[in-house]
Amino acid sequence: xTSAWYRLAEVSNNIIDQCVAQGVPFAREYGGLLAxxxxxxxxxxxxxxxxxxxxxxxxxxxxxxxxxxxxxxxVKSYNRYEMHDVVIIDGSYNRYEMHDVVIIDGRxxxxxxxxxxxxxxxxxxxxxxxxxxxxxxxxxxxxxxAMGCNCSAAMACYRHGAYFANxxxxxxxxxxxxxxxxxxxxLTLMSESLRNDGRIWVPKSIEDAKKLQAGQIKGSDIxxxxxxxxxxxxxxxxxxxxxxxxxxxxxKERCDKGFGVNNTGKAVFLDxxxxxxxxxxxxxxxxxxxLFDMYEEITDVNxxxxxxxxxxVKYYNPxxxxxxxxxxxxxxxxxxxxxTSIKGLFAIGExxxxxxxxxxxxxSALMQGLADGYFVLPYTIQNYLSDQITxxxxxxxxxxxxxxxxxxxxxxxxxxxxxxKRSVDSIHKELGNVMWDYVGxxxxxxxxxTALKKLKELRKEFETNLFIPGTQEGxxxxxxxxxxxxxxxxxxxxxxxxxxxxxxxCGGHFREEHQTxxxxxxxxxxxxxxxxxxxxxxxxxxxxxLIKEPLHYEAIKVQTRNYKS
Amino acid sequence: METNISFKxxxxxxxxxxxxxxxxTYEMRDIPTDTSFLEMMDILNEQLIEKGEExxxxxxxxxxxxxxMCSLYVNGHPHGPATGATTCQLYMRRFKxxxxxxxxPWRSAAFPVIKDLxxxxxxxxxxxxxxxxxxxxxxxxxxxxxxxxxxxAADEAMDSATCIGCGACVAACKxxxxxxxxxxxxxxxxxxxxxxxxxxxxxxxxxxxxxELGFGNCTNTGALSVKDYLVSLRxxxxxxxx
Numbered sequence: 001x002t003s004a005w006y007r008l009a010e011v012s013n014n015i016i017d018q019c020v021a022q023g024v025p026f027a028r029e030y031g032g033l034l035a036x037x038x039x040x041x042x043x044x045x046x047x048x049x050x051x052x053x054x055x056x057x058x059x060x061x062x063x064x065x066x067x068x069x070x071x072x073x074x075v076k077s078y079n080r081y082e083m084h085d086v087v088i089i090d091g092s093y094n095r096y097e098m099h100d101v102v103i104i105d106g107r108x109x110x111x112x113x114x115x116x117x118x119x120x121x122x123x124x125x126x127x128x129x130x131x132x133x134x135x136x137x138x139x140x141x142x143x144x145x146a147m148g149c150n151c152s153a154a155m156a157c158y159r160h161g162a163y164f165a166n167x168x169x170x171x172x173x174x175x176x177x178x179x180x181x182x183x184x185x186x187l188t189l190m191s192e193s194l195r196n197d198g199r200i201w202v203p204k205s206i207e208d209a210k211k212l213q214a215g216q217i218k219g220s221d222i223x224x225x226x227x228x229x230x231x232x233x234x235x236x237x238x239x240x241x242x243x244x245x246x247x248x249x250x251x252k253e254r255c256d257k258g259f260g261v262n263n264t265g266k267a268v269f270l271d272x273x274x275x276x277x278x279x280x281x282x283x284x285x286x287x288x289x290x291l292f293d294m295y296e297e298i299t300d301v302n303x304x305x306x307x308x309x310x311x312x313v314k315y316y317n318p319x320x321x322x323x324x325x326x327x328x329x330x331x332x333x334x335x336x337x338x339x340t341s342i343k344g345l346f347a348i349g350e351x352x353x354x355x356x357x358x359x360x361x362x363x364s365a366l367m368q369g370l371a372d373g374y375f376v377l378p379y380t381i382q383n384y385l386s387d388q389i390t391x392x393x394x395x396x397x398x399x400x401x402x403x404x405x406x407x408x409x410x411x412x413x414x415x416x417x418x419x420x421k422r423s424v425d426s427i428h429k430e431l432g433n434v435m436w437d438y439v440g441x442x443x444x445x446x447x448x449x450t451a452l453k454k455l456k457e458l459r460k461e462f463e464t465n466l467f468i469p470g471t472q473e474g475x476x477x478x479x480x481x482x483x484x485x486x487x488x489x490x491x492x493x494x495x496x497x498x499x500x501x502x503x504x505x506c507g508g509h510f511r512e513e514h515q516t517x518x519x520x521x522x523x524x525x526x527x528x529x530x531x532x533x534x535x536x537x538x539x540x541x542x543x544x545x546l547i548k549e550p551l552h553y554e555a556i557k558v559q560t561r562n563y564k565s
Numbered sequence: 566m567e568t569n570i571s572f573k574x575x576x577x578x579x580x581x582x583x584x585x586x587x588x589x590t591y592e593m594r595d596i597p598t599d600t601s602f603l604e605m606m607d608i609l610n611e612q613l614i615e616k617g618e619e620x621x622x623x624x625x626x627x628x629x630x631x632x633x634m635c636s637l638y639v640n641g642h643p644h645g646p647a648t649g650a651t652t653c654q655l656y657m658r659r660f661k662x663x664x665x666x667x668x669x670p671w672r673s674a675a676f677p678v679i680k681d682l683x684x685x686x687x688x689x690x691x692x693x694x695x696x697x698x699x700x701x702x703x704x705x706x707x708x709x710x711x712x713x714x715x716x717x718a719a720d721e722a723m724d725s726a727t728c729i730g731c732g733a734c735v736a737a738c739k740x741x742x743x744x745x746x747x748x749x750x751x752x753x754x755x756x757x758x759x760x761x762x763x764x765x766x767x768x769x770x771x772x773x774x775x776x777e778l779g780f781g782n783c784t785n786t787g788a789l790s791v792k793d794y795l796v797s798l799r800x801x802x803x804x805x806x807x
Binding site: 014016017018019020021022023024025026027028029030031032033034050051053056057060063064065067068070071077079117144146147148180181183184185186188189293294297298300374375378423425426467469470474475477478 | 580581599600603604607608611613615617618619620625626627629630632647649650654655656658679680683687690693694697698699700701703704707708709710712713714715716719722726727729753754757759
């Protein structure tokens with residue numbers, strides 16, 4: 001798999017050209033060439049951007065191209081449909097193959113999807129199936145993922161035998177707006193670009209922290225010399241631009257020691273005073289104005305507002321931030337062709353595991369998603385389809401489709417019939433709490449074993465005490481959420497199994513037993529130099545089987561990251 | 566500072582596209598002002614489910630103001646009283662204790678109700694499908710720096726590109742016009758050299774589709790934060806080239 005990285009690096013330059021050709025308005029220098037800026041994990045300015053909404057603009061670019069293909073009649077789009085199962089058909093069925101080789105293993109030949117508006121299941125047959133269904137961050141209930149993000153398609157593939165790789169590698173983003181209370185539904189990401197000009201700090205003295213927590217003083221009341229810019233202190237080479245996992249753990253470390261700056265004690269400051277004093281508010285507003293407005297709408301605090309002056313130094317309202325689940329590096333295992341361990345089934349983008357290893361650096365999720373879709377899969381899938389050229393279009397009128405639909409329907413019927421007392425969200429929140437508390441930023445053997453025990457209980461609660469109002473006819477948002485939650489519980493266990501197995505700290509996975517004296521992650525390359533692939537064992541209750549894919553590096557020497565010097 | 570407020574919530578309930586809708590009134594008690602409007606709707610739904618009733622169906626997804634799904638018409642304003650923000654970015658501190666808050670779906674013939682507050686905005690997709698793109702084949706794009714673009718043009722195109730297609734302009738417009746949406750797309754592409762070659766064809770195709778889908782035409786109301794007026798003017802200038 002090492003060469004998948006090489007390929008990504010090769011094609012990623014084309015991404016910008018591709019997007020510019022689509023009409024994505026990337027920022028330009030006065031000379032007319034593309035502008036760059038720095039980003040978390042990088043020491044040089046090398047990221048292309050479109051204001052503070054690059055991802056959104058890339059998405060809109062892709063969407064416009066997709067619309068062009070829909071208009072041309074080459075793509076049919078089914079809005080408000082959700083994949084509920086993948087249909088595997090045994091190769092021997094494929095009697096149309098020219099060569100007389102009997103293929104024993106099954107191939108992905110279609111999906112069962114639910115039309116969410118009518119509530120009806122529908123069948124789709126195909127020569128190959130590609131899932132591009134995103135990550136599993138919402139297993140934690142609170143995350144920066146959109147509310148509809150779910151891992152059900154990936155779980156359907158997993159239950160059919162597709163390996164799930166490195167589920168424990170979950171990325172926690174350092175710059176999110178802190179949780180305000182138990183009614184919170186979602187965490188808002190403040191763009192990482194803020195760390196270019198924002199400085200992260202907590203008070204040096206615990207007394208000041210306590211006063212902040214009690215609401216007796218504000219951040220702007222604390223003068224420069226009383227502030228602990230802990231990232232600059234601990235990582236002088238990268239400062240506020242250390243990678244996300246390092247920044248997140250450092251924030252947790254300060255807050256766990258009692259230096260948190262809001263009423264819950266789970267927040268740190270992100271301060272623009274120095275940048276505003278140096279560059280002026282106009283420049284800063286030009287860079288981050290939309291983010292400042294968004295922050296003010298949510299928290300009622302304007303980060304660009306002059307709040308205090310101490311000894312001639314002007315202090316502006318700082319933002320408060322705290323880490324939150326953001327991205328999942330693990331995913332369905334794929335080979336160099338992006339094909340899963342099931343023939344004819346491909347996984348691209350965040351839902352596969354292939355490009356980010358144990359940690360992901362800023363801007364590279366967009367890079368991978370676009371590279372997979374624009375430049376990799378269109379070529380690799382041809383290698384699979386080339387020997388399918390004589391296979392005529394499938395009918396959905398086969399026993400495999402019958403069985404798959406029956407299975408999905410039985411699951412829906414079962415959930416409707418439980419008639420317990422608890423709403424989907426209440427169980428999902430409980431799942432999120434278990435995951436955050438025991439399988440979150442810092443994990444131990446004990447915490448993971450506790451998590452597995454609690455998740456078993458939670459599945460039982462789901463199976464016996466769930467309540468879904470309404471019927472299966474038409475749109476039923478609770479039924480759709482329940483379908484996803486069932487898979488989130490299985491996903492949660494999968495994360496915990498993997499985290500328990502990996503007795504080392506590596507990237508987004510931090511085991512407290514494995515850290516240096518300075519609290520940095522400590523790898524164990526001797527024993528864990530592999531991709532952990534998990535194979536489903538027939539039912540959700542049974543632990544999956546571990547299959548190790550060893551890592552081989554040829555051109556580079558494996559090292560430990562150093563952000564200090 | 567966070568406080569709790571109590572208020573009356575009048576919500577449009579409609580079983581499906583064909584059923585007749587009606588307002589239901591719910592008493593909401595002690596809602597923290599730090600909760601978002603959609604979280605307040607979640608609280609309502611939890612209460613309904615607890616009573617064995619069906620929750621209110623509404624569209625939402627990113628909940629951070631970028632996807633444009635949360636198409637709620639609150640107290641007579643698309644996305645509620647805050648300007649330049651989607652419903653998910655609306656917080657309860659905008660409301661007072663004792664208020665009556667009315668929540669409706671987008672009202673437009675081109676956006677039929679699916680259920681309760683959820684509408685079908687597929688008409689926007691169709692307008693864009695008619696021509697809202699640069700005709701360019703994936704793969705083989707030339708070096709982006711070989712097309713120099715002045716900072717001013719790039720910034721102005723970016724202003725238009727901030728349109729997320731939420732449909733608020735249609736909901737706000739007394740004519741149910743999609744001109745702001747259309748203009749944003751048309752301007753973004755026409756301002757950039759990549760999109761200029763087919764600017765005329767694009768605006769004609771998109772306008773024809775908009776008319777066909779039953780949207781009204783334009784008299785400006787000033788509904789959104791996209792630099793709407795300039796953007797809209799530009800599209801109309803292009804339209805006269807028709």
